[in-house]
Amino acid sequence: MLTFIIRRLLIVFPMLIIISFLVYLGLELTPGDAVSHMINPEIANQISPEQLLALRENLGLNKPFIERYFIWLSHVLRGDFGHSLSGGVAISEIVFDRLPATLELSFVAIVFSTIFGCVLGIFGALNKGTWTDSTLSVTGMLGISIPEFFFGLVAILLFALHLHWLPVGGRLLPGYDSFFDRIPHLVLPGLVMSLMMTAGVMRYSRSAMLDSLSREFIRTARAKGLSEWRINFIHGFRVALTPVVVLIGFRLPIMIGGSVIIEQVFQWPGIGNEFVFAVRGQDYPLVMMIALLSVFAVLISSLVIDVLTALIDPRIRLN
Numbered sequence: 644m645l646t647f648i649i650r651r652l653l654i655v656f657p658m659l660i661i662i663s664f665l666v667y668l669g670l671e672l673t674p675g676d677a678v679s680h681m682i683n684p685e686i687a688n689q690i691s692p693e694q695l696l697a698l699r700e701n702l703g704l705n706k707p708f709i710e711r712y713f714i715w716l717s718h719v720l721r722g723d724f725g726h727s728l729s730g731g732v733a734i735s736e737i738v739f740d741r742l743p744a745t746l747e748l749s750f751v752a753i754v755f756s757t758i759f760g761c762v763l764g765i766f767g768a769l770n771k772g773t774w775t776d777s778t779l780s781v782t783g784m785l786g787i788s789i790p791e792f793f794f795g796l797v798a799i800l801l802f803a804l805h806l807h808w809l810p811v812g813g814r815l816l817p818g819y820d821s822f823f824d825r826i827p828h829l830v831l832p833g834l835v836m837s838l839m840m841t842a843g844v845m846r847y848s849r850s851a852m853l854d855s856l857s858r859e860f861i862r863t864a865r866a867k868g869l870s871e872w873r874i875n876f877i878h879g880f881r882v883a884l885t886p887v888v889v890l891i892g893f894r895l896p897i898m899i900g901g902s903v904i905i906e907q908v909f910q911w912p913g914i915g916n917e918f919v920f921a922v923r924g925q926d927y928p929l930v931m932m933i934a935l936l937s938v939f940a941v942l943i944s945s946l947v948i949d950v951l952t953a954l955i956d957p958r959i960r961l962n
Contacts (some may be wrong), residue, residue: 745913760844786842
């Protein structure tokens with residue numbers, strides 16, 4: 644297994660370079676550049692072409708695409724992530740400032756969705772064919788089908804604007820800085836994000852549990868006279884965990900990239916919200932750094948999933 648992990652880690656770096664080139668190329672193909680988004684349209688006619696050219700030259704946007712890419716890559720390899728084109732702030736400072744908010748929201752959503760999704764999925768599988776199972780199945784289908792922003796807007800209208808129980812959005816009010824002050828702001832986005840993820844985990848865990856309970860080793864365990872709870876949770880649930888772990892593992896990258904939609908709806912000051920502003924303003928260095936962090940999280944999550952599935956299911960061997 645150690646050889647497998649080392650080999651996978653060595654593949655990460657070439658993949659990061661390839662994906663970074665594709666992302667940089669995609670940004671290059673979009674119309675306009677950072678300068679066109681920095682200038683107010685009302686005064687655009689008052690700026691001469693020479694001034695625009697000087698501004699692009701100052702930002703390094705006048706150089707060919709390939710040259711700009713390799714200049715950016717050389718700086719990143721040296722640990723210099725550059726500065727935001729729109730604000731002039733160091734990108735490392737932006738990431739360290741926004742990342743804790745995204746980690747906070749994503750951690751809450753992943754933990755609650757995993758616990759409740761697995762519990763509800765197993766409960767539905769053990770009560771297959773009953774009205775409880777049918778209700779959970781319909782609820783799970785609705786949770787997967789309805790867009791996140793709709794759930795978010797309904798939650799804001801109900802709990803914030805109508806009942807006045809919770810704040811509309813943001814992470815913290817001015818003058819407050821403790822963790823307990825952030826809890827009321829965390830409830831709505833965390834709840835909406837958890838509901839969307841719980842529906843998927845519930846459906847996967849239910850299907851995996853039903854498949855596990857139909858296997859021959861379950862019939863053998865019953866023939867040996869083992870108790871029903873031991874059959875379901877010690878033998879059946881362990882095998883059913885494999886596809887659920889895969890699903891949860893591929894959601895771990897949102898802890899880095901954030902949920903763009905949820906952060907936009909609730910104006911949560913995280914990486915996802917910052918990424919949207921960077922793309923709109925074609926802030927190449929900032930977009931590239933956030934994209935690289937997200938891709939790196941996806942690749943590491945894939946490695947973690949392979950290792951965890953091998954540990955959970957002894958039938959899986961990593962060569």
